[in-house]
Amino acid sequence: MIKTADHLYLQVADNIEQLIEKEVMKMGEKLPSVRMLSKQQGISLTTAFxxxxxxxGKGLIESRPKSGYYIRRNMHKMLPMPDTCRPVKKASEVTVSDMVMEVFNHTANENILKFSVAAPPVGILPAAKMAKAVIHAMRQLxxxxxxxxELQGNALLRGQIARLSLTWGAVYSADDIVTTSGCMDALTLCMASVTQPGDTIALESPAYYGTLQLAESLGLKVLEVPTHPVTGVDLDYLDKAIPKHKIKACLFVTNFNNPLGCCMPDTHKQALVAMIEKYDIALIEDDIYGDLYFGKQRPVSCKSFDKSGNVLLCNSFSKSLAPGYRVGWTMPGKYKDKVLRMKQHHSIACASLPHAAIGHFLEIGRYDFHLRNLRKQLHTQSLxxxxxxxxYFPESTRVSRPQGGVVLWIELDDHINTFELFQQALKNKISFCPGRIFSLQNRYNNCLRISYGNPWSRQVDEGLKTLGKLIRKM
Amino acid sequence: MIKTADHLYLQVADNIEQLIEKEVMKMGEKLPSVRMLSKQQGISLTTAFxxxxxxxGKGLIESRPKSGYYIRRNMHKMLPMPDTCRPVKKASEVTVSDMVMEVFNHTANENILKFSVAAPPVGILPAAKMAKAVIHAMRQLxxxxxxxxELQGNALLRGQIARLSLTWGAVYSADDIVTTSGCMDALTLCMASVTQPGDTIALESPAYYGTLQLAESLGLKVLEVPTHPVTGVDLDYLDKAIPKHKIKACLFVTNFNNPLGCCMPDTHKQALVAMIEKYDIALIEDDIYGDLYFGKQRPVSCKSFDKSGNVLLCNSFSKSLAPGYRVGWTMPGKYKDKVLRMKQHHSIACASLPHAAIGHFLEIGRYDFHLRNLRKQLHTQSLxxxxxxxxYFPESTRVSRPQGGVVLWIELDDHINTFELFQQALKNKISFCPGRIFSLQNRYNNCLRISYGNPWSRQVDEGLKTLGKLIRKM
Incomplete structure (x- = not known):
């Protein structure tokens, strides 16, 4: 309480009135007793009363005999005034960050058909089984x-992740792993550990907007490396670019890249690892889509060719199990100590329950079975x-053919601006990612990313049809 | 799988052998079936067999009829070899970061009496009630x-935090709040939002080592402001320092500061807010100990005097409810949009379950009651x-007299080096925080921080007695 003016009771009353006005306290709610208010605010009983x-007296609250004081009404329950038409800001240029915020502003709006979220269908995620795993974890911990x-992360979970390493062609132990709050957190900690502000890093082009924004927020310069829609980054280009641009680190999504969908062949992965060893720079490998393969076998990761410890593999369970649990991890190779310190500086530890729960879920062997169904469904949806x-789209449209993951990359006629398309689509309650947000350069304006995470339905069908119509009109 | 050499089966066997050696797979565990191994590795059934x-043949696994293959033994089950005596590295200087790692390396070791952890006694935290709140949250979400x-955080939790604002003399709504993964995450997001690498910030001296490390990892310069053990930062000094050193932001623990224990008087808080408004710089206010007051009433925060939005208040439930849940929040004032973007760039969202659970716990009104008991116990322990x-300590010892929080700041004779004391204490299975880690300058070498979070016991009594003896010997 701020006690500078007269009439203390008016100040207290005014604060409460504001809480009512802001709907922090809602109609019908009980207020603290007079005794409690006096204690909380350090005022006398008389002042509280x-x-x-x-x-x-103002009609805002009422006393109910033998029960106490209750909120009586709220000033917001009136019809809204008509809006004044807003001026158009034509001159203002939209930055990538603004665009990203605009695209994801609508994430919570359930009335919008979201082709924008690169995540698996929530309906197929094992919600009830995860809940059981949480209850088990609470009993065990x-x-x-x-x-x-502990700082390095839940030991059971790390042990289980180590076991999974066999599926992507490598052998690591629990001690090689540091858990994180999702994959983005892993990428952040790794990137901050291997670079200084002002350094230059190499990314694929187009690149996931999240890593572009991360680079921006860490004060890094970005070199966008030409990337083939099937085989990934152009290694010849990269081999010249690393010394020329003094690249300090590469961050590549090696399997079912977001947004292109490309998957580097094993020979390319091996050559890439040899290259980063040759220049002794770091490779941050984002393998978040690796488990979502449509073929017979999981693709390996660069990390499986890493002898020198220059590869920092990052991953999470957000695309396969429980996005809201924020459970990710990294195998940071020779940078482990730096990454651990960075984790301590920025967040101290991860949330213990969700991490222990996923550890348990893996331990009882449910993960593999679940993944098989998820992959089948995603493959069907992609087709x-x-x-x-x-x-539905014009004939000149080009579409990626990913062999895994959750997104399609679509290239339209040069004259079509997909950010304008996005704004029109939004009026039709449809959202997607305009291509422009996947580069810091002014390009991919005629491209868009469509996630096929939503299960196929009439609504999805109608949505794509509407998008096609909007494109044809442009 | 890496398929470059001959004898594929040997490679697969070798990988499994390494998993056994690293104890990723433990004695008695069942291996995948031959069919499963063949599928996982993309090898023929014959090769898997x-x-x-x-x-x-190597005696590492055994087949059990009608059941499958099991791990038979493990190479680690032998008595260890005697250690070779290690050489002493006298010349190497220990950095603050190394010291911090050394102090907190032993956090998981239950045999050590930890005066180093500034957290409340785990025994008094409402573990079972929180577990119920988690189950409730899983049902509701x-x-x-x-x-x-959603990006800004769980709406129920934000609403409840807004209600609490009345207790520290202000009125805010759910929309003013951004949730974070603990207080350290809030401080990181806020600091990264209001500074650029190379900027100078002001901290109290001594300052919490976590914020010193955070500043270091963001590439910031730090000005350590003289701080009074009762009234906090020296405002006259600060008023001159801000323009002189081009300070971009201040980060102060205004209530029951860590490690000094000081609590700024209301008039100082008001003057500080006026000062940062005058220079139009940011004040990041860390109020993590504010709820742990021993007096009659919770101290207010600087945020309650903030009209311009220059104050970014940070807090969490880690010192009062559930450290492992990693539930924190910030009211970032006019920097809200920047902080939201930073959160999206670095972590996308918080873990939904623990945040919803704490929201529910607050909603059913348990928090206030719990805090009252916690405060009483901490007050008793501090005494x-x-x-x-x-x-037990020499007569020349000086000790802080905090009116809240969980730590004591102790100053010993000038000639005593508390990092050496720490190393001796560790041999006696006692840890604390040496003073040196609370500054980037070479000072506070004769100081230490003792947490009174552990409930009073014979073991604690003996521990302090031992510390006293070690000090007297020096």
Whole structure:
């Protein structure tokens, strides 16, 4: 309480009035007792009573016999005034960051058909089984998991992740792993560990807007490396670019890249690892889509060719199990100590419950079974979406053919601006990612990324049809 | 799988052998079936069988009729070799970061009496009630909480935090709040939002080592402001320092500062806010200990005097409810948009379950009751610890007298080096924080921080007695 002016009760009453106005306290709610208010605010009982008496006089609260004081009404329950038409800011240029915010502003809006979110269908995620795993974790952890977990992360989870390493062609142990709050957190910690502000890093082009923004926020310069839609980054170009631009680190999504969908062949992966060893720079490998392969076998990762420890592999369970749990991890190779310190400086530890729960889920062997169904469904969806796009979009449209992951990259006629398309689509309650946000250069204006994470439905079909119509009109 | 050499089965067997050696797979565990191994590795059934046959021959695994293959033994089950005495590295200087790592390396070791952890006693935290709140949250959240929560954070939790603002003398709404993964994450996002690498910031001196490390990792320069053990930062000094050193932001722990224990008087808080408004710079206010007051009333925060939006208040429930849940928040004032973007760039969202659980715990009104007991216990512990230190430590010792929080700041004779004391204490299975880690300058070498978070016990009594003896010997 700020006690500078007279009439303390008026100040207290005014604060409460503001809480009511801002709907922090809602109609019908009980207020603290006079005794409690006096204690909380360090005022006398008389002053507390005066404050309530004043508010009661204004009709904002009411006293109910033998029960206490309640909020009576709220000033917002009136019809809104008509809006004044807003001026158009034509001159202002939209930055990539603004565009990204605009695209994802609507994430919580359930009335919008979201082709923008590169995540698996929520309906196929094992929500109930994960809930059981959480309850199990609370029973197992000391003090039900309310205490800090160790800095490096939950040991059970790390052990299980180590076991999975066999599936992508490598052998690592729990001690090689540092857990993180999702994959983005892993990328952030790794990038901050291997670079200084002002350094230059290499990314694929087009690149996931998240890594572009991360680079921006760490004060890094970005070299966008030409990337083939099937085989990934152009290694000849990269081999010349590293010394020329003094590249300090590369960050590549090696398997089912976002947004292109490309998957580097094993020979390219091996050559890439040899190259970064030759120049002794870091490769941050984002393998977040690796488990979502449509073929017979999981693609390997660059990390499986890494003898020198220059590869920092990053991954999470957000694309396969529980995005909201924020459970990710990194194998940071020779940078482990730096990454651990960075984790301590920025967040101390991860949330213990969700990490322990996923550790348990893996331990009881449910993950592999779940992934098989998820992959089957995503593969089917990728084909249905591609067919519909083929049918509804103009003939000049080009579409990627990913062998895994959750997104399609679509190239339209040069004259079509997909950010304008996005704004029109939004009026039709459809969102997607305009191509422009996948580069710091002014390009991919005629491209868009469509996620096929939503299960096929009439609504999806209609949505793609509408998009096609909007494109044809442009 | 890397398929470059001959004898594929040997490679597979070798990988499995390494997993056994690294104890990723433990004695008695079942291996995948031959069919599963063949599928996982993309090898023929014959090759998979050959791999297991080879390992069986080495005595590492065994086949059990009608059941499958199991790990038989592990090479680590032998008595260890005697250690060779290690050489002493006298010349190497220990950096603050190394010291911090050394102090907190032992956090997981339960045999060490930890005066180093500035956290409340785990025994008094409402573990079982929080577990119930988690189960409730899983029932309430769509898809049991496995999906992403909105970027700004759980709405119920933000609403409840807004209600609490009344207790520290202000009125804010849910929309003013951004949730974070603990307080350290809030400080990181806020600091990264208001500074650029190379900027100078002002901190108290001594300052929490975590913020010193954060500043270092963001490439910031730090001005350490003289701080009074009762009233906090020297405002006259600060008023001159801001223009002189081009300070871009201040980060102060205004209530029950860590490690000094000081609590700024209201008039100082008001003057500080006026000062940062005058220079139009940011004040990041870390109020993590504010709820742990011993007096009659919670101290207000600078944020309650903030009209311009220059104050970014940061807090969490890690010192009062559930450190392992990593639930923090910030009210970033006019920097809200920047902080939101920074959150999106670095972590996308917080873990939905623990945030929803704490929201529910606050909603059912348990927090206030819990805090009252916690404060009482901490107050008692602070007095018991102070008395013991008075009794056991040399007469020349100086000790802070905090009116809240969880730590004591102790100054010993000038000639005593507390990092050496720490190393001796560790041999006696006691840890604390040496003073040196609370500054980037070479000072506070004769100081230490003792947390009174551990409930009073014979072991604590003995621990302090031992520390006293070690000091007297020096």
């Amino acid at each position: 005066q404050a309530y008496y004043h508010l009661e 000391p003090a039900n998991g309310i205490w800090y977990e 249905r979406y591609s067919q519909a796009i083929c049918e | 050959q791999a297991y046959y080879h390992l069986e 769509p898809a049991n909480g496995i999906w992403y929560e 018991r610890y102070s008395q013991a230190i008075c009794e």
